[in-house]
Amino acid sequence: MASVAPTYYTNQVQVTDEAASFSPSVLEEMDSHLAKYPSERKRSALIPLLFVIQRERGYVDNAGVNFLAKFLDLEVTDVWETVTFYSMFNLRKIGRHHIQICKTLSCRVMGEPEITEHVCNKLGIYVGETTADEKYTVSLVECLGSCGTAPMMQIGFDYHEDLTTEKVDRILDSLK
């Protein structure tokens, strides 16, 4: 019988042996993170490096994880173990602009439900979905530390605070 390459799954991600490669400048950036930690504690750089992987590859993918496992002398499962714990790592492709609306108490009482409804209606998608042109993904997230300027949303890493529906329109219209 022909041998079949082992394929297994974690959180709906197909895991294979393929490993990503990166440009010298990205590798240099990765080394600068690694330099912060004792040489025998490379694993400490895992979370900062996962953000680099996510930025470079769009999301934390199988090939990026395989690369990191080699880069940090870890088992692939060690990397997946950490990736799947943290909510900021996306395991599948999302839109270019990740709209994250804060849903926790201060934002909720200050008008988050109206903002969410407005964003979803404007983009024609439900929370958790991506538009067909892969431009926007909308998520509801827990407290982002912007309670005094609620309601708020974060797009990518940018904070947008004191939102009104008009302000949301202006912000979304300005996104390329």
Place this chain on the structure above:
Amino acid sequence: MEIKAIGCEPLQLKRVHLENSHTLKVYQENDGYKWLRKAMDMSPDAIINEVKASVLRGRGGAGFPTGMKWSFVPKDSPKQKYIVCNADESEPGTFKDRYLMERDPHALIEGMLIAAFALNSQTCYIYTRGEYRYLIDIMDEAIEEARAANLVGKNILGSDFSCEVYTHTGAGAYICGEETALLSSLEGYRGHPRMKPPFPAVEGLYASPTVVNNVETLTAVPQIIEMGGVAWRDLGTEKSGGTKLWSVSGHVKKPGVYELPMGYADMERFIMEDCGGIRNGHNLKGVIPGGSSVYIMRADDVIGKKVLMDYEGLVAAGSLVGSGGFIVIDETVDIVDSTKNLTEFYKHESCGWCTPCREGTDWLVKIFNRIASGGGRPEDAQLILDLVDNIEGKSFCALGDAAAWAIQGAIKRFPEDFMPYLNGEKTTSIEPKAKTV
């Protein structure tokens, strides 16, 4: 949004309104790094004694005396010692550290260096929540500026004291604000809390002695060296020293970050005058004074009750200082809805390590969903209280307790909001407009 001191000279907020307050130049023009120099002329024990005398209590939420925490670090340990700043500010309602780091990053670096000098540490990490990426950039820039001025790195200011300061990012987990979970995360693992003892002071980061302090705690250290511990304590009360930042959000006219002396009198004046009172002519319904994890207070527990704004005053009034995340709620808010919202938060943020918290918060959300959608039963109040009783004190870390307290306070203090749901007379007033994930 307001950022100002009330009832005291601004200490934490001394520089935040200056132009380019985040730069080394402005910081040094305003006595910056002077107190590091002073501390380096003191003995480590003398520094720790000043911090003890100041009665500075941890500003992250637990309120543990900082001087005592520092004194637990074994002096004779041959291991490297670490100072870790907890900038994983994620407690709902709390946003003070964000403004401190944004506008006064050098105060944090100076505080960390003084702590490092006192505890003979050569490495400091600032663990910032992943969403605060722009603050990590600000801190990195400030660290580089300080390094260029020989304030960070080898042989600081020509002495034989060397210390590195590094930033580190989290990735969206509330639990990493718990100090042992933070250390697990800093080591690259899932953010699971660890068994205590051993406490981090003995075995923390990389199994080495480690002090984990909140941003506001560390930025208070240079002030304590400047004024002397006793003088700093006397700004507040005997048991709650100094000043404290309160992050005010919700239905007040002037939300913001307010610096108050500990023991400020009183909470009613603070809400109704200093924060401008309740918006749109509404009335105060409740206050969550210390971040979502503390007991909610009714308006009747605040109005006319002269509640003192310090650790003892808030305990006497039936709540806690916590992280100082002061959420003000008016009568338009349904407490069942607000409690359901917070329960969803704890369910989402439970790390899943221990059963009472993981399963308990999940079931609480299921029960709240049933109640909110019209399936309430009169016995549900007791069912929820029994459930939280099986979480409180039985979980690995304080996240389970926090979830329990938020719910206990609401059910016991706002029965009139729960009863219509439990009698099947009401369903949730705000229907979810969008599909939840």
